[in-house]
Amino acid sequence: DTWLKDTKLVINVIPGMAECDECNELFHVIEHEGYCPNCGSFEKTILSGKDFLIREIHIPEG
Known part of the structure; x- marks a missing residue:
């Protein structure tokens, strides 16, 4: 039992897009x-897909 036991990780995958040189x-x-x-x-x-963004962190109370 940890205080993070009910924590969820939600991943939105951004496709790796590129433009040919x-x-x-x-x-x-x-x-x-x-x-x-x-x-x-x-x-x-490379135009997209190299980065990530943490949009929210939800920590259950209790």
Whole structure:
């Protein structure tokens, strides 16, 4: 028994999206294994999916 026993962790996954540096195609990094589905380049700029945000912490009273 700890004071955190009723605590829940809620995770909202942000998809890893990137823009190809060669042809500017936007794509989902994991689905395409890091390669641009349009031109096949591996050169990309990551746009989302590298960060996280703690939005709320709920601690039960009692």
